[in-house]
Amino acid sequence: MRILIYGDESMGSLLYELFCGEGHSVERYNESVAISSFDVLFICVPWDFFERALREVSHKARRDALLVDTLQEKDLTIPMLEGTGFDYFSIYPLMTIESKITDVVVVRKSGKREEKIILDAFAKSGSKVVEMNLHEYQKWLVEDQVLEGVDQMRNSIRSIDRFILKLLERRIEIAQKIARRKSKMNEAIEVREVEEEKMREILSETSLNPLLTKEIFELIMKLTKEEEYKALGISRTVAILGPKGSFSEEMGLKLVGSRVPLRYCFTTDEIIKLVESGEVDYGIAPIENSTNGTVFPVLDALLNHDVEVFGESNLEINQCLVARRRLKLNDIKRVLSHPQAVAQCMGFLNNYLSNAEIRYTSSTSDAVNLLDDYSAAIMSENGARLHKLYVLRKGIQDLKKENITRFYIIRKRTGKTCGRITSLFFSVEDRPGSLKDALEVFQRKGFNLRKLESRPAKTVLGDYVFFVEVEAPLSEEDLKELREVTAFYKVIGVFDTIESLNVYE
Known part of the structure; x- marks a missing residue:
């Protein structure tokens, strides 16, 4: 059997001595050697040169020759060898610091008779021969092998890195299957409670x-979610105030049409921070209700973060009294809900549940977790259906036809202005008539203010910032006049009412 050792690394020298000792005709590769005259060709080059060596060998060798791969990176070398069309034998000889081959791991055999001759030679020299498939080999590289020598350790780290990459790809492949099932079930891709529990387990x-x-x-997790959305053709995500069953979710479903791209948040401030950071593309936040008025935390967050309002949309709010079981009103001892939901239903509560204790929760849906057999919650009919609760009374809000919540739709600041409404903040100097001067800018131009609020500037007592919604798209000339009579101003959006959000590619 004629053997060629391609590569003059330490492994090549060991193989040369081993097979010469067994009486075989063995040569080291050089440019004068005729590759086509050999039966077996050992490729013993560093990984960086493997592709080039394989290309030369496969181009010049006889078609019945056996190629032998001795590198550690089997996940890379085996696909290359498959592409040559040659019979190949993939092994990994383990070498000690004393330059002795102690073990030979066989990963892939072709069945040619030369392979048995090679393995017999290893066994005669005292080497232990172990056979395993590629998956078992990769696991062994990561978990079981004893390493000696810096080069061997570095090669093992490289293999582990590639194994990690394969596991990541497998993780994403499984996650994409889950995403497709969630899409069919109309469920959100991102569920914070699940991710937080995963993280606690990992740590x-x-x-x-x-x-x-x-x-x-x-x-x-971020990479996985990106690939999940990509698999579903979703290019944009939307942050809303959760949890599932909230009126914010209803607004999100009305605009987007699906739960899949929704990301549920605990607070409106979180929504706006996620938009500002670019973690989500859009945010939907309630700005005012026809019963309770302005949602001040949203105003404050818009003032303090660099985002823009590019649309608004209205949602009719119909509140229901719900419970875990059928209850008569006089059996209800406690009513649980968000403060705004309670405020919208005070007439009903005073008339029919005046003896019941009112308990506030962080959201209408969170009240579900606190329900017992003698308590009720105020929430939407969709929320009740989601949590499999009994609806005791529908439409318990004080305003039967006009209980409307208006939502802002926000994104990262783009500078684009399109719409008939301008929202902005401004402040004025602390002197008589300063606010009048600012408001006269709008009056002189015939611009109606549909909203005017004041918020503490959070500097010193008595300092305020004013928020207005102007029924006009303010021009540069308008803003120049406003600049002359204000201490500062900040336009947070020019927008119209929108009916839908496109989140698909």
Whole structure:
């Protein structure tokens, strides 16, 4: 059997000595050697040169020759060898610091008789021969092998990195299947409670730096979600005030048509921060209700963050009294809900449940978790249906036909202005008539203000910032006049009413 050792690394030298000792005709490769005259060709080059070496060998070798791959990176070398059309034998000889081959891992065999001759030679020299498939080999590289020598350790790290990459690809492949099922069930891709529980489990199972570990897995989850959305053709995501069953979700479903791209948040401030950071593309936040008036936390967040309003939409709010079981009104001891929902239903509560205790929750849907057999909650009919609750009374809000919540639709600031409404903040100097001077800018031009609010400037007592919605798209000339009579101003959006949001590619 004529053997060619392609490569003069330490492994090549060991193989040369081994097969010469067994009486075979063995040569080291050089440019004068005729590759086509050999039965077996060992490729013993560093990974960086493997592709070039394989190209030369496969181009010049006889078609019945056996190619032998000795590199550690089997996940890369095997696909290349498959592409040559040659019979190949993929092995990984383990070499000690004393330049002795102790073990030979066989990953892929072709069945040619030369393979048995090669393995017999290894066994005669005292090497232990172990056979495993590619998956078992990759697992062994990561978990089981004993490493000696810096180069061997570095090669193992490279293999582990590639194995990690394969696992990431597999993770994403499974996540995409889950995403497709969620899409059919009209469920959101991102569920914070599930992700937080995953993170707690991960951090509890390692002694590594928890901050860096958390950061790594957050990036893995972010990459996974990007690929899930891509698989569904979704290019934009939307943050809303959760949880499921909230009126904000109803607004999101009205505009988007599906729960899949929705991201549920605990607070409106979180919505606006996610939009500003670019973690989501759009945010939907309630700005005012016809019963309760302005949602001041949203105003404050819009003042303090760099986002813009590019649309608004209205949702009719119909509140229901719900419970875990059928109850008579005089059996209800407690009523649970968000403060705004309670405020919208005070007439009903005073007339029919005056003896019941009122307890406030962070959202209408969160009240569900606190329900017992003698309590009721105020929430939407959709929320009741979602949580499988009994609807005791429908339409318990004080305004039967006009209980409307208006929502802002926001995005990262683009500078684009299109619409008939301008929203802005401004402040004025602390002197008599300063606010009048600012408002006269709008009066002189015949611009109606459909909304005017004041908010504490959070500097010193008595300092205020004013918020207005002007029924006109303000021009540069309009803003120049406003600048002359204000201490500062900030336009947060020029917009119209919108009926839908396109989140697809």
